[in-house]
Structure formats: structure tokens, C-alpha cells
Amino acid sequence: MLIFTGxxxxxxxxxxxxxxxxxxxxAPVVHIDPVVTPVDESGRVLDRNSQFTAVxxxxxxxxxxxxxxxxxxWTEPEGDQRQQADQVVPVGDLIxxxxxxxxxxxxxxxxxxxxxxxxxxxxxxxxxxxxR
Numbered sequence: 001m002l003i004f005t006g007x008x009x010x011x012x013x014x015x016x017x018x019x020x021x022x023x024x025x026x027a028p029v030v031h032i033d034p035v036v037t038p039v040d041e042s043g044r045v046l047d048r049n050s051q052f053t054a055v056x057x058x059x060x061x062x063x064x065x066x067x068x069x070x071x072x073x074w075t076e077p078e079g080d081q082r083q084q085a086d087q088v089v090p091v092g093d094l095i096x097x098x099x100x101x102x103x104x105x106x107x108x109x110x111x112x113x114x115x116x117x118x119x120x121x122x123x124x125x126x127x128x129x130x131x132r
Contacts, residue, residue: 003085010075013082025132028063034097034128035060036069039104048126051119055105055126059097066096068131071111074123086122089114094131 004012037045038052046052059065069091075084091111097103107115118124 003088010077010081010084012084027130027132028065030061030063030065030130032059032061034058034065034067036126036128038126049120049124051115052126053107055091055107056102057095057097057105057128058102059099062099064096064098066094066131067128068092068094069105069126069128071107071114072125072127073114073118074125076122083123087114087118091126095128 002015002017035056035058037056037058038048038050039054039056040046041053043056055069057067057069071089071091072085073087073089075086077083089111091107092105095103095105115124
């Protein structure tokens, strides 16, 4: 994900990225994305725009997966402007989810503060991405 800041950032539409270097990483192949579900303190499922206290991460794959979570606050563009990520806040650290299991990740610190200001007021997302 690329985030543009500064004057004119909201005008960005098409971006061409060149890869200059790569690093080979040995990691298990994951065939199924993790299932990300926001929940409240009693485990009740909430939508991504609510104020949730934890995130349930379910690994339906047969391989262990290592993921990171981010809470994203999106812009609300006017007219034909494109939506952009306004703020991307990490939720926790590296999370290892064993195969066929679910892990509960509490939302604390900066992520909880960002959510308190955005939930129900701006479009938001909670995303998991594979990491190491």
C-alpha cells in the first residue's frame, strides 16, 4: 500500500512503481487468506466501521501463517476524486496463527485511539497481510 501525503496528495490517480531490489524469503505457501473479524469484549461480531475491542484472525489454511494487522481510515472524496488511505495504524505486532485455528488480537494503543476518533464517522477497514 502506498500512502501519499502533502499538498496535492488527494490528486494522485495513477502510479507507476519500479522494483529495484528483491529479497528471496522462505515461507510456507498460503492458499487461503486469513479471515478477519472485528469483535467486542463479549466476542460479538461487529462491522469494520464500529468501535471494536479485538480482532479475530482465523486461519483456514493447512499451513501456519504470519500476519500483521492494520486499521485504515479512508478519505471521503468529493465528486470524481479517488478514495485514499488517510491513516494506516498497526494493530499489534507480528501475529502467528497456527493452521486451522483462530487467534484473538486486542486493539490497544495508537490503534484504539485512531478507532475512537474514526469509528462511525469515517469509512474504515481492518486488514491482515502476510508478513515476517
